[in-house]
Amino acid sequence: MAEISSGSAQYIYVCTRMRVRRSQLIPREDYLRMLNMSLPEITRFIEDTGYKSEIDELATAFSGIDLVEVALSWNLAKEYQSILAITPGELMRFTASYLRRWDIQNVLTILRGKTQGMPAGKIREVLIPAGALDRVFLDRMLAEDSPERVVEALKGMRLYPVLEREFPRALETGSFARLENELYKGYYERLLAETKGGVKGGRVFKGYVQLEIDIRNIQNLFRLRAQPTLEDVREMMIPGGSFTVDELQRLSTAESRDEFIDGVKKQVTLPPLLNVLEDLRSERPIHEVEIALTRVQLEQMDRVSKRYPFSITPILVYLEQKKYEVANLRALARGKEAGLPGERIRSYLVM
Structure with missing residues (x-):
C-alpha cells in the first residue's frame, strides 16, 4: 500500500470520493440497453443519471444531438473542475498536470474549426475547459478572426513555442498530425518531469504515465502500419x-502483422497486454484495435489503484473512466443520429 503521512485525511477523503463516483458511472448493461433506444430516449435516459442539471439548463437553447453534445461537454468540464477543488497537495499538482491534455485538445479543436470556417458556436459546443485554459480564455480565442490570431493569443504560454514552429506547416500541408504529435510529446515530457525529485507519489504516477505512452505508441504503430506507405x-x-x-521504428518495418506483434511482445511484460496483442493477430478495423488496447490500459490502472488506494491512481482511473463514459454517450448519440445499426455503434464503445 502507498505510504500515507500523518495528517493525510484529505488524501483518504478524496480517494474515497473517487471510489464513490466510480460506482455511479454508467454500467455496461445500460450501454447495451441504449443501443436499442432512439436519440430522444437516450437523452431522457442520461437526464435521469448524472447529467440532469446540464440537460435541464441547456434544453431551452438546444435540442436533439446538439443538446446531448453540449450537455456532455459541460458535465465533463464541471466534474473535472470539482475534482481539482477537493484534491490536496501533490495529488492536486499531478491531477492538474494530467488535465493539461485538454488544453491541447481544445486548442487543436479551435484551430481546426477556424481553418475549416466553422461558426464559433459550433466549436464551443465540444470544448472541455478542464485544463489550465478556462472557458473565458477559450472564448477569447474563439472570438479571434483567424487561426493565426488564435496562435498569437497563446504567446507566453507553454504550448506557444510548438504552435509557432509547427502551425505554418500544418496550414501548408492541410494536416495537423505532426503539430498534434509535437504538442503531446511536450505534454508527456513535462508529466514525466513532474514525477522526479522524490516527490510523494511520483513513482506510481510515473508508472501510469509510462503505460499510457506505451499504449499510445502501440496504437500509433497499428494505425501507421495500416497506411499504404510507411516511412520513418x-x-x-x-x-x-x-x-x-529506434525500437519503435524497427517494429514499424516488420514485414508481417505476426512479425510486428511478436516484436512488440518481446518488449512487453504485462500479461493482459500480451493476451490482447495475441488476439490482435487477425485483421480488425483500427478503431477496434485502439479500443482493445485502451481497455487494457484502464483495467491495469484499476488494478494498480487497488494496490495504492490512497495515491494519484484512483483519481486518474476515475478521470479516464469518466472521459470514456462521455465518449461512449457521444458515440451512441452520434450513431443514432446517423442511423447506424446497434452492432456498428457497439464496436466504438469502451465498455
Missing part, C-alpha cells in the same frame, strides 16, 4: 515509455 515513424513516436524511439 520516429517523429510520430513519444519518448519515455518502455520502448526507445
Whole structure:
C-alpha cells in the first residue's frame, strides 16, 4: 500500500470520493440497453443519471444531438473542475498536470474549426475547459478572426513555442498530425518531469504515465502500419515509455502483422497486454484495435489503484473512466443520429 503521512485525511477523503463516483458511472448493461433506444430516449435516459442539471439548463437553447453534445461537454468540464477543488497537495499538482491534455485538445479543436470556417458556436459546443485554459480564455480565442490570431493569443504560454514552429506547416500541408504529435510529446515530457525529485507519489504516477505512452505508441504503430506507405515513424513516436524511439521504428518495418506483434511482445511484460496483442493477430478495423488496447490500459490502472488506494491512481482511473463514459454517450448519440445499426455503434464503445 502507498505510504500515507500523518495528517493525510484529505488524501483518504478524496480517494474515497473517487471510489464513490466510480460506482455511479454508467454500467455496461445500460450501454447495451441504449443501443436499442432512439436519440430522444437516450437523452431522457442520461437526464435521469448524472447529467440532469446540464440537460435541464441547456434544453431551452438546444435540442436533439446538439443538446446531448453540449450537455456532455459541460458535465465533463464541471466534474473535472470539482475534482481539482477537493484534491490536496501533490495529488492536486499531478491531477492538474494530467488535465493539461485538454488544453491541447481544445486548442487543436479551435484551430481546426477556424481553418475549416466553422461558426464559433459550433466549436464551443465540444470544448472541455478542464485544463489550465478556462472557458473565458477559450472564448477569447474563439472570438479571434483567424487561426493565426488564435496562435498569437497563446504567446507566453507553454504550448506557444510548438504552435509557432509547427502551425505554418500544418496550414501548408492541410494536416495537423505532426503539430498534434509535437504538442503531446511536450505534454508527456513535462508529466514525466513532474514525477522526479522524490516527490510523494511520483513513482506510481510515473508508472501510469509510462503505460499510457506505451499504449499510445502501440496504437500509433497499428494505425501507421495500416497506411499504404510507411516511412520513418520516429517523429510520430513519444519518448519515455518502455520502448526507445529506434525500437519503435524497427517494429514499424516488420514485414508481417505476426512479425510486428511478436516484436512488440518481446518488449512487453504485462500479461493482459500480451493476451490482447495475441488476439490482435487477425485483421480488425483500427478503431477496434485502439479500443482493445485502451481497455487494457484502464483495467491495469484499476488494478494498480487497488494496490495504492490512497495515491494519484484512483483519481486518474476515475478521470479516464469518466472521459470514456462521455465518449461512449457521444458515440451512441452520434450513431443514432446517423442511423447506424446497434452492432456498428457497439464496436466504438469502451465498455
